[in-house]
Amino acid sequence: MIAPESLPRVLHGATGRPLTLAQHEEAFGPMPTATPSLDLLESSGLTGRGGAAFPTARKARLIGEQRGHNKFVVVNAMEGEPAAHKDRTLISANPHLVLDGAQYLARVVGARHVAVCVSRDDPIMVNHLQRAVHERDRHATRAVSFELHTPPWRYVAGEESALVHWLDDNESLPQYRPRRPHVLRIGHAPVLVDNAETCAHVGLIARYGADWFRRLGTPTSPGSTLVSVSGAVARPTVLEVPLGVPVRAILERAGADPDPQALLMGGYGGAWLDARHLDVAYANDALAPLGSSVGAGIIIVLPRSGCGLIETQRIARWMANESARQCGPCAFGLPAIADDLARLTVDTPGAGAAYDRLVDRCGAIEGRGACRHPDGVVRLVRSALQVFSAHVEDHVRGRACAASRSNHHYSAVPTLEREEELVWE
Amino acid sequence: MGVRRRAGGFVLLVNPILCDGFGHCAELAPDLVHVDEWGYPVIVTEPVPLANLAALESARYAVRGCPRQALRIERVSDAH
Ligand code: SF4
Numbered sequence: 001m002i003a004p005e006s007l008p009r010v011l012h013g014a015t016g017r018p019l020t021l022a023q024h025e026e027a028f029g030p031m032p033t034a035t036p037s038l039d040l041l042e043s044s045g046l047t048g049r050g051g052a053a054f055p056t057a058r059k060a061r062l063i064g065e066q067r068g069h070n071k072f073v074v075v076n077a078m079e080g081e082p083a084a085h086k087d088r089t090l091i092s093a094n095p096h097l098v099l100d101g102a103q104y105l106a107r108v109v110g111a112r113h114v115a116v117c118v119s120r121d122d123p124i125m126v127n128h129l130q131r132a133v134h135e136r137d138r139h140a141t142r143a144v145s146f147e148l149h150t151p152p153w154r155y156v157a158g159e160e161s162a163l164v165h166w167l168d169d170n171e172s173l174p175q176y177r178p179r180r181p182h183v184l185r186i187g188h189a190p191v192l193v194d195n196a197e198t199c200a201h202v203g204l205i206a207r208y209g210a211d212w213f214r215r216l217g218t219p220t221s222p223g224s225t226l227v228s229v230s231g232a233v234a235r236p237t238v239l240e241v242p243l244g245v246p247v248r249a250i251l252e253r254a255g256a257d258p259d260p261q262a263l264l265m266g267g268y269g270g271a272w273l274d275a276r277h278l279d280v281a282y283a284n285d286a287l288a289p290l291g292s293s294v295g296a297g298i299i300i301v302l303p304r305s306g307c308g309l310i311e312t313q314r315i316a317r318w319m320a321n322e323s324a325r326q327c328g329p330c331a332f333g334l335p336a337i338a339d340d341l342a343r344l345t346v347d348t349p350g351a352g353a354a355y356d357r358l359v360d361r362c363g364a365i366e367g368r369g370a371c372r373h374p375d376g377v378v379r380l381v382r383s384a385l386q387v388f389s390a391h392v393e394d395h396v397r398g399r400a401c402a403a404s405r406s407n408h409h410y411s412a413v414p415t416l417e418r419e420e421e422l423v424w425e
Numbered sequence: 426m427g428v429r430r431r432a433g434g435f436v437l438l439v440n441p442i443l444c445d446g447f448g449h450c451a452e453l454a455p456d457l458v459h460v461d462e463w464g465y466p467v468i469v470t471e472p473v474p475l476a477n478l479a480a481l482e483s484a485r486y487a488v489r490g491c492p493r494q495a496l497r498i499e500r501v502s503d504a505h
């Protein structure tokens with residue numbers, strides 16, 4: 001058993017190679033055979049670690065109440081955010097912990113199948129999971145069957161409705177869900193989708209209990225979480241931290257620039273956080289008043305020498321390219337926003353007009369896509385205009401900063417693929 | 426008996442995946458829908474009272490006239 005207040009938890013026993021099933025059971029102890037209970041999850045207060053921070057127990061209850069014997073649990077290890085490395089780190093350390101959690105969730109909701117989804121563009125991860133699933137099958141007299149699925153890597157492919165769409169119909173496109181909560185289905189079978197890290201926490205809660213889990217973190221955001229820190233750091237790292245620690249402490253542990261200009265919190269659909277707020281607690285209820293959130297556990301550090309507008313523009317451009325192009329406001333609105341940002345950052349006479357148009361367009365496309373992809377970009381752009389407002393003024397007046405002319409960038413945005421080369425199925 | 430009181434309101438909802446952006450709905454229900462710069466519908470989001478029969482009628486026109494069947498009227502009970 002891991003001592004309640006010690007870290008790491010989900011990364012416990014990491015050796016650089018994924019633990020085999022035998023090593024895993026030695027490190028964490030066997031899974032309890034008692035009937036799994038939803039109340040245990042409920043009292044642990046675990047929330048989803050994939051970005052939305054929805055209470056895991058509530059989601060499981062909704063699926064548990066659905067009729068049908070043929071339910072699915074989907075483990076989402078797609079990691080669509082280019083700045084996120086946590087699922088990769090987790091699965092290269094403790095793949096069986098993720099599968100334990102998924103199996104537990106399957107027993108809670110009465111599912112027979114667990115579909116583990118990982119992007120095919122990451123062969124090492126596919127390999128790790130294949131081996132882990134295979135190992136389980138050999139030992140199995142278990143009522144739950146595991147299967148591995150490898151959708152193509154796209155930003156929106158990890159969105160849960162897109163993932164279920166892929167499993168159902170081989171297309172990584174989000175679905176229209178007017179009413180929430182919405183029960184996603186493969187054929188007629190209800191599906192519970194949970195992030196890989198969430199599953200790993202479930203695997204620990206099942207073993208050690210809810211009180212153990214709550215010994216770290218805050219009463220409203222209990223437990224620990226994985227954070228991917230990149231940007232102005234010595235080396236991009238993934239850390240496991242208790243929720244509620246000051247953001248400054250996370251940066252210190254990651255070896256980041258101690259005096260940054262701003263932080264991009266939550267990922268490409270997240271929000272910039274001004275460096276004045278470095279002492280805020282890393283938990284959703286503390287970050288929300290600042291317009292920020294934990295999101296998928298991503299922090300990108302922007303040093304004083306960087307230009308936040310340029311970084312935002314590059315991210316927005318990439319996000320526009322990653323739109324699934326199903327909905328007009330997203331397919332046309334996001335490239336328009338990226339264009340406006342580009343016009344704003346170079347010193348042309350049109351910068352002032354571009355700024356006004358940008359603000360209008362952000363208002364115009366918000367909430368009008370089938371999924372939250374455009375809303376994420378709007379959030380990012382709005383936070384950039386606010387946090388870097390003084391800087392925006394300089395750009396509008398035609399005094400572009402030195403950083404915007406250099407080729408050094410802090411967000412590792414992937415290169416743009418041409419539209420006809422994007423793979424969705 | 427008598428005239429049933431029409432409590433509550435309705436909203437017109439569009440499925441953005443189905444919508445093709447030719448903007449017929451904006452012509453059929455000009456009070457509820459206008460089009461954005463790319464031709465896609467922007468719909469009034471506050472519930473319209475059901476008692477506003479003219480608006481309800483035009484919303485029905487739009488729903489019937491939408492070539493992609495992307496529109497839907499949803500009743501909202503907590504208006505008023
Ligand atoms: S909002 Fe964008 S990403 Fe989401 S379904 Fe529509 S087109 Fe695709």
Ligand code: SF4
Nearest residue numbers: 444445448449450491
């Ligand atoms: S009529 Fe239908 S398809 Fe045409 S713009 Fe309106 S909602 Fe879209």
